[in-house]
Amino acid sequence: MVHESHDDDTLHRRGLMLILSSPSGAGKTTIARKLLSEDSEIAASVSVTTRPMREGEVEGVDYFFVDQAEFDRMVEANEFYEWAVVFGNCYGTPKAHIRDRLKAGGDVLFDIDWQGTQQLYQKAQADVVRVFILPPSLEELRRRLTGRGTDSAEVIAARMDRAQAEISHWDGYDYVVINDDVEGCFDKVREILAAERMKRTRQTGLIDFVRGLTRG
Numbered sequence: 001m002v003h004e005s006h007d008d009d010t011l012h013r014r015g016l017m018l019i020l021s022s023p024s025g026a027g028k029t030t031i032a033r034k035l036l037s038e039d040s041e042i043a044a045s046v047s048v049t050t051r052p053m054r055e056g057e058v059e060g061v062d063y064f065f066v067d068q069a070e071f072d073r074m075v076e077a078n079e080f081y082e083w084a085v086v087f088g089n090c091y092g093t094p095k096a097h098i099r100d101r102l103k104a105g106g107d108v109l110f111d112i113d114w115q116g117t118q119q120l121y122q123k124a125q126a127d128v129v130r131v132f133i134l135p136p137s138l139e140e141l142r143r144r145l146t147g148r149g150t151d152s153a154e155v156i157a158a159r160m161d162r163a164q165a166e167i168s169h170w171d172g173y174d175y176v177v178i179n180d181d182v183e184g185c186f187d188k189v190r191e192i193l194a195a196e197r198m199k200r201t202r203q204t205g206l207i208d209f210v211r212g213l214t215r216g
């Protein structure tokens with residue numbers, strides 16, 4: 001539940017920004033969807049992209065799909081927290097809704113690459129939790145990209161070519177989880193989220209609560 005007010009409960013906390021990144025095909029979208037369906041306290045940041053829509057994707061759920069002119073307009077109008085070019089397409093995190101949700105104590109989940117992670121971290125360090133998902137091997141990564149059946153052989157080759165460069169950014173993350181099996185990986189991400197939610201610095205009303213306990 002997202003808390004709308006701080007009047008009725010001393011132990012509310014600020015929302016956090018959970019970033020999931022990985023080389024393409026390692027499984028972050030799979031983990032993200034599972035988390036969103038099982039945890040009502042976290043909502044997705046829906047990115048804007050110039051990439052063509054894949055079969056099965058839904059406008060406003062997976063992405064907001066726009067043309068290059070509209071993306072450029074949004075950049076000019078400062079409507080993104082961060083944006084980057086990934087695999088030749090533009091992707092950006094729109095500001096709309098995110099700030100309000102965090103203020104109300106709701107968490108936000110970001111499926112973005114390492115460039116976006118660095119930009120968000122520079123803007124909101126204390127609120128950001130960075131998780132990097134690795135495939136168990138490069139062979140398995142190729143199998144997943146092929147098995148997904150959404151990309152041409154050319155696109156898959158480009159994603160495989162870029163995988164090692166992306167993996168080289170692993171040390172820019174707070175946590176690294178190997179996605180060997182979906183359930184095991186999901187459990188680890190959920191445990192990270194549970195612990196991060198309990199951090200002393202996120203519990204905005206804790207200082208008053210402790211004062212109450214120690215008074216007199």
Ligand SMILES: Nc1ncnc2c1ncn2[C@@H]1O[C@H](COP(=O)(O)OP(=O)(O)OP(=O)(O)O)[C@@H](O)[C@H]1O
Binds near residue numbers: 027029030181
């Ligand atoms: N642990 C796993 N074992 C086997 N297959 C998996 C596992 N995790 C995900 N997959 C499958 O691998 C494929 C790629 O997963 P997914 O689309 O979640 O990757 P992604 O990291 O979000 O990729 P992209 O960055 O391109 O969006 C999907 O078909 C998914 O079902």
Ligand SMILES: Nc1nc2c(ncn2[C@@H]2O[C@H](COP(=O)(O)O)[C@@H](O)[C@H]2O)c(=O)[nH]1
Binds near residue numbers: 023047091113115
């Ligand atoms: N910096 C950003 N990266 C983003 C954003 N939205 C998605 N992404 C990353 O792009 C690649 C490719 O995604 P795909 O859906 O086309 O396969 C992947 O690494 C995403 O994490 C964003 O807003 N900013």
